[in-house]
Amino acid sequence: MSVDVTPFELPLARPLSTARGDIEARRGFVVRGSVGDESGVGEATPLPGWTESYDDCRRALDIVDDLGAALSSTVLDDAPAARHAVSLALFDARARGEGVSLARFLAGPEGRVSDAVPVNATVGDASEDETADAVEDAVASGYDCVKLKVGVGGVERDVERLVAARDASSEATLRVDANGAWTTEEATRFVEGVSGRGVDLAYVEQPLAPEDVEGHAAFRAECPFDVAVDETLGRKSVDEVLAADAADVLVVKPMALGGPGRTLAVAEQAREAGVESVVTTTIDAAVARVGALHVAAALVDPPACGLATGDLLKRDLAPDPTPVIDGEMRVPEGPGLAGEAFAALGLDG
């Protein structure tokens, strides 16, 4: 039972500007392997800050020669993107074996599965005018939720950007993601600034440094908006985050959490604690993006998720089987990830 690993590199249509720097291209690996007669495909697209490095990912995948054996050993323990690829390929093959979609396989025969998942538009840092235009474009193409990157420039500039975003569309739900850029004082100044101008935010994602669980808990207690954590989940256990009451929302990235199964387990644990999970990509290619969509579809009542990142890529591994229509993505019926949409991928490794 061999495993094929094929590298890829995909430029973005234009760089996404975030407080952790500009993302200009995504490099990773298509992983194909089989279980019995069924072949499955997965994707590892590492992003340091959320996962292991590209080189560590490649080294981890180099020693995988059996999907199931690799997952049950420790070789993928410190390589969540590599583990994601192996786990996704295994789930794809198993779901195919049963003739069901990945979402159905994950949710089980009795579980509820969504036909479509609402998604947010993702808007990078840009000037006030460009931010307003991007929000207007997103709403015109059917999104009712927009996530804006903040924390790149100063707090006062971000406040003006958010006022411009709200003025561009009074109906859109707005989220912001500071990618850990702020001190508590800056985060407080930002939320006081926007709320003083009458701007409502659905949540503030990762306002503070990832390690600072207690800081998030203290900020959350004072914040007029919900607080989400993302990068924190790569440094701290879910137990710790939930025990500290550090977040209203967990941003769960299958690529960063080691695959679909672990992501669902985290979301389930959060749900039991009254905390919502938003499934997002790390700007993954089509295979992982569709995998994340199935994970979101297997949640009970998924909120708007951060999966609308396909259009950020200039090219992709395959034609997009799940384009965003009216602010949502339809979940492929399968079998597995997307029927035959990825059949040709990863065979030439």
Ligand SMILES: O=C(O)CCC(=O)c1ccccc1C(=O)O
């Ligand atoms: O959540 C979204 O809208 C898209 C995903 C996203 O913002 C993102 C993409 C790549 C790396 C990090 C992040 C992030 O959520 O911080």
Ligand SMILES: [Mg+2]
């Ligand atoms: Mg984030």
